[in-house]
Amino acid sequence: MDRHLDQCCAFSGQVCRWIVNAGHNVSDLASDFVTLWAIRRGRRAPSPEFPWGHGRAETLGTFTVSGMLLGGAALFAFHSGGQLAELIPTTNTAVHLPGWMPHHHHHVSGIPLDGWALALAAAGWSVKEALYLATAHLGKKLNSQVLMSNAWHHRSDAWGSAVALAGIGGAMAGFPVADPIGGIIVSTMIARVGWHMAVSSARDLCDASVDETVRESLKQAAHDALVDSYYSSSLRISSVRARQSGPYILAEINVSATRAPTDGDARLPLHVVEVIREKVRAVPHVRDVVVVFKP
Numbered sequence: 001m002d003r004h005l006d007q008c009c010a011f012s013g014q015v016c017r018w019i020v021n022a023g024h025n026v027s028d029l030a031s032d033f034v035t036l037w038a039i040r041r042g043r044r045a046p047s048p049e050f051p052w053g054h055g056r057a058e059t060l061g062t063f064t065v066s067g068m069l070l071g072g073a074a075l076f077a078f079h080s081g082g083q084l085a086e087l088i089p090t091t092n093t094a095v096h097l098p099g100w101m102p103h104h105h106h107h108v109s110g111i112p113l114d115g116w117a118l119a120l121a122a123a124g125w126s127v128k129e130a131l132y133l134a135t136a137h138l139g140k141k142l143n144s145q146v147l148m149s150n151a152w153h154h155r156s157d158a159w160g161s162a163v164a165l166a167g168i169g170g171a172m173a174g175f176p177v178a179d180p181i182g183g184i185i186v187s188t189m190i191a192r193v194g195w196h197m198a199v200s201s202a203r204d205l206c207d208a209s210v211d212e213t214v215r216e217s218l219k220q221a222a223h224d225a226l227v228d229s230y231y232s233s234s235l236r237i238s239s240v241r242a243r244q245s246g247p248y249i250l251a252e253i254n255v256s257a258t259r260a261p262t263d264g265d266a267r268l269p270l271h272v273v274e275v276i277r278e279k280v281r282a283v284p285h286v287r288d289v290v291v292v293f294k295p
């Protein structure tokens, strides 16, 4: 989204473009910085001060970066809306815009309609898309939501360049609306991704449960541990609670007795606890397993 602020226009087009670029670079840097901080902090070992580990730092980073993504999408949409309003044909040459709409007067004619502009937009697109692919690949490998959200920031920049490309091409072909229409479509797509990530990280911050399939596989793993043991008929897995802490899953397995103890002493043998923990830890991304016995 290179052009989101170029309606600032007490300045000439060129100065304006400089300001917009500088602003965008600062926001890119901030997003990268938040991501780096969240990744480093989020993967530290648990400490007395943070006994459950620092995974939530990544969640906080995801929430912040997706907020920036949403903000960028909003600015982009706002800008495209202003452009579109400007292009709406009127009988008079004076276009009446509501006072709050961004407006600038040399956008279409201000684009240098030459090969350089096209090449630059195409290069911007491919570089940013490559950055998206590399970051997303790493994000999947490390199970890192914050890397995924930063990857989407790169992709949103890539799409911004694609819109610029479409805008230049459109203007050359006599369809100046290609730019604002493309901008509105792209900003909507980016906003969807940003919204999804913001909601999911906010849910994790509020201790929402992991999704049903993950919870089922945790329960299954715990169940398997019991089935293999001597206690398969006297103990059962009564419930499972689990939440996401950045890249990690923190799980609690509740075990209960299937019948009243005959010797009057209901307990959970230690080695059974160990087997349950081991099996549940084998489920991908599980970090911490607590086994609770409720006779």
Ligand SMILES: [Zn+2]
Residues within 6 Å of the ligand: 001, 024, 027, 028, 153, 154, 157
């Ligand atoms: Zn950016």
